[in-house]
Amino acid sequence: MSRFAVIMAGGRGERFWPESRTEKPKQFLTLVGERSLLQQSYDRIKDLFPAEKVFVVVNQQHLELAREHLFELPSENFLVEPAGRNTAPCIGLAAVHIRQRDYEASMLVLPADHMIQGKRDFVDCLEKGFAWAEKEDSLVTIGINPTRPETGYGYIEREEEEKDKDPAVFSVRRFVEKPDVKRAKEFVRTGRYYWNSGIFIWKASVILKEIENHIPELSQGLKTIEKACNTPQAQKIMSEVFPGLPRISIDYGVMEKVSKIFMVQGDFGWDDLGSWGALASLSEKDADGMVVKGPFVGVDNADCFVYSKDALIAALGVQDLIIVQSDDVFLVCHKERTQEVKELVQMLKEKEMEKYL
């Protein structure tokens, strides 16, 4: 019984505009460290999986870029989505391909654009998850110990007792959508709630069975695709069937509806890097609370995040700003408002100024 990894790299990441562009979304950016988020996602797991066991799901538009970033992987391991349909079809597609290789295989599902600081703890957590997924044929998710009452994440409530006294493993009581501040504070206080990391482990056949149980329309489409696998029609069938699959997340479509799910508790410095503000708060600051990447000159500024691709940023007497330059776009944004950057992106679409996207 073999183990595979699937890196989901089909996202758009508009909240990192203007550094993220249609041509180069968030997972391809080097926001922290020296390598892109996609590369870092692979770096973290490559000790666990040989290259031929790692799949990457990606849009047609970014296939070449993904291959460049992860040139170590065999080219047939890049699965192309003809259209983005959210996580359930993406995961289903990967499960189909993995089951073709080994009907009994288990698989790790990873978003391509998250940040994880403690690689060692992360790997330990995955090992534990695989053990449970394989032993019990169950769905396993990673729940992150919350370090603040974050309202930008979904939460997982666990049962009281550790499963079979395995430390840090619990049955999931329920999944909870993003809460308001009051509820988020209560969640953190109880100690029974975890951030939903979007990292999953299960057998390919088990998740496909659950998709069949809970999203029959998707299951139908996946079966058609599976049947065409390794035939001359494979690509044609994919491009006909995939874009018509229901647009649904694995959380909403499956996880919230299945009763037997295990959660492995993770404590490895995880963040989904959902916005410039999130990146700013994770970055190391100088005595004035400034974070500066790129050419900069400043007088009397405080608590700003400055990110320049190549231009000189000059700042004078400002505070609490996110200042970003990328090619022909300059963004100035209040630190508390970075979640709304996608609204600027929307406005540009409406104004037919797509050249800046």
Added chain:
Amino acid sequence: MSRFAVIMAGGRGERFWPESRTEKPKQFLTLVGERSLLQQSYDRIKDLFPAEKVFVVVNQQHLELAREHLFELPSENFLVEPAGRNTAPCIGLAAVHIRQRDYEASMLVLPADHMIQGKRDFVDCLEKGFAWAEKEDSLVTIGINPTRPETGYGYIEREEEEKDKDPAVFSVRRFVEKPDVKRAKEFVRTGRYYWNSGIFIWKASVILKEIENHIPELSQGLKTIEKACNTPQAQKIMSEVFPGLPRISIDYGVMEKVSKIFMVQGDFGWDDLGSWGALASLSEKDADGMVVKGPFVGVDNADCFVYSKDALIAALGVQDLIIVQSDDVFLVCHKERTQEVKELVQMLKEKEMEKYL
């Protein structure tokens, strides 16, 4: 007796960085309207002076640019300063050349980088100034009716009575350096103080006589230059003598020391456009107090001045900012701090980042 005009275009205008650059200082920028400040300075007076009576004093570095902007003027009317030595040597040099043309000539001295809204009132004011300069062989300056307790300008205190009952003409009691807010408020309250516009009218021979009286070292140099005028050595002498002239302003070197000066009161919407903040406050605003020039997209901003040369500026949830893009530089500055932009320029010099200047 003929009348000449001298436009002083040798300034650096660092406070409009990054739009103003070493290669293209403020007077060559199109900050308001469709023409550069230098062109507008000429446009305002060209009904009063035929082209051959208008001189422009400029640095060697900007000679070609000045000729392009004012291609109507004869090329010999561009006087080149081998090195910037402040206004007294600049004016002295122009006076020398004008006296060569007509020993009895009178001359108007104009900065090249100011904004004047009421051209008609301005011209009337100049006519009156010439009349007094010619009748009394005196120095004449234009004092601007202050519309606010500005601390960025020098002031002129006038005597009580109008000179010979000529409306709006007064003897000058004294020149006052830039005051603090308290004094500026008092100045405005009294009704006897005016902004020092840096616009002067006098006979060439009269100002040269006053320079001889009060800045003998400068006078000595100017005489050497004058003697060489129209000889083959003219340029050589200029480049040897001019850079050694004392670096001194006409205000400090002459105006503050001469007792008989007349002031013509001006009320024509003058501003020296000393900073981005000054330009912002003069610009027409939308309902949110925003001024936007260039490609822009924004959500929920207020009271910002946005000036983009070619890049897209995107702003989200910010206020009271000056946001400027010019080529490879992006400036974000609090609206009340734009006087300090020159400190950023200074820092760039110290950091040997001159490529951004």
